[in-house]
Amino acid sequence: MNDVMAELAKEHPHVSFVKLEAEAVPEVSEKYEISSVPTFLFFKNSQKVDRLDGAHAPELTKKVQRHVSSGSFPPSTNEHVKEDLNLRLKKLTHAAPCMLFMKGTPQEPRCGFSKQMVEILHKHNIQFSSFDIFSDEEVRQGLKTYSNWPTYPQLYVSGELIGGLDIIKVRFFIKILCLEHPFLKRLLTNKASVMLFMKGNKQEAKCGFSKQILEILNSTGVEYETFDILEDEEVRQGLKTFSNWPTYPQLYVRGDLVGGLDIVKVGAF
Template identity: 45%
Template sequence: QKMNKDCRLLRFLKVEAEAVPEVSVKFNVVAVPLVVVTQGGAEVGRVEGANPGAVADLVKSAAARAATSATSTSAGAGPGATPAATAQTAPGQETEQELSARLEKLINAGPVMLFMKGTGDNPRCKFSRQMVQILKDANVSFASFDIFSDEAVRQGLKKFSNWPTYPQLYVAGQLIGGVDIVQEMAGEGNLQDQLGVPAEPAPAPAPATVPLEERLKALVNKQRVMLFIKGDPDQPRCGFSNTLVGLLRSRGAEFGHFDILSDPEVRQGLKDFSNWPTYPQLYIDGDLIGGLDICQEMDQGGELEPMLKG
């Protein structure tokens, strides 16, 4: 409930990476799950892989920034507001204690946090780029924060950690250092062991692609009686599919089914495979029986029920 209250100013979007390729390209999605936080159209942080704790901390940080901005906007828009009053509530003018608390949350937003210029996929200085490459080469999973997105964080973190430059790498909330130190650690041996973090798991090999004809043969033989329809038996999505489902059920037939709307490749391929241009299609023992009209004719002639029951 506290999280819900804190996040009321945020907007959450869930995207299937393969369904919206332009979004995947924009955010350079190479693996899922991936959580990206944006502000003003710019990425300000991300968490790659399944890491609920890091995601929660990153979202809380975003909610805190949004709440601060909302407070500033409200104060500035009120009747009689003065520039001085507005400046006092601007995001960059939060109290030192508030900023310190926010920085503490940010450096603990993930097991490995990188504060850099730009993002992990789009570094905006050569030192940040070098740091990202070192971590990726060592298969170290990390979350990042773009210091260009928040001037208060950019200036405050220098004083907070007594470290004047960027990038800065933190592990378990503790400053490790900049690119020179991390580069030196990587040169001495296994970086994951030195940082005390597990290596990022290697991506699973892509499944071998099964030829379409083999898929279709397997599908028509999945059960002795197979029905290819639009929708499913409990929720047919066309009148012909609904009628044929009713006919089979009235004859007490047990049958498997496949929703052709769920797979365009199967939907088109099965037409050529069986030389039958329409749906639904009924198969028994892997052989095409026909569509609704033929099944109705066979039923009227008393041929269908014996075939269904074998």
């Protein structure tokens, strides 16, 4: 039957032929009630329209030809299909400010990793929406390529992939907290075009490095605001992980990290 499939694929290049090992994808086998192999399923627009159980080459050929002639498999290019899928995935990842693609639902996770991810989000009181990747094989496989991330769960904030369970467990995700605590987002982007996170403030620096960077900024005449990281331990620790920059002061322009004192001293600012 592999040879038959190969020949049919050559004869009908606009039809996608896909082979799955039933035991390797038990959730798919269960969903489509695969009780014997081979079983052939026919899909149009992600909906099953026909099936054939057993190794019946003539019948398989007839069914493919019948669906092709009836327009069940309209001619299309792989590029067009990929473009449509990417558009759909983009809409799904932007469907909510915080989107979790998981196995199962928050109420009934269907794997340990998804369960742990839900527990972490609930622990931090993060509001999120979810998508059960078991409910749509096209999304399940497509999202791996779309985001270049091979496993689930996957967490997105404002359409941007944050990562899987391991990433979430080891980082204090400021991007997510920005959704729940708007003042953080305002500090990073909206309060001022140039933001300096330092020890102390404009009037009184509380470390030598912060004092030096204030002197540099004041000499340029650039307008800027400051935030005293000694006043908020959550911001102090979280910002280090968010920017992958372990020390202070930290200078941001329009929400993007420029660097610390050494970077500013050599003229990057």
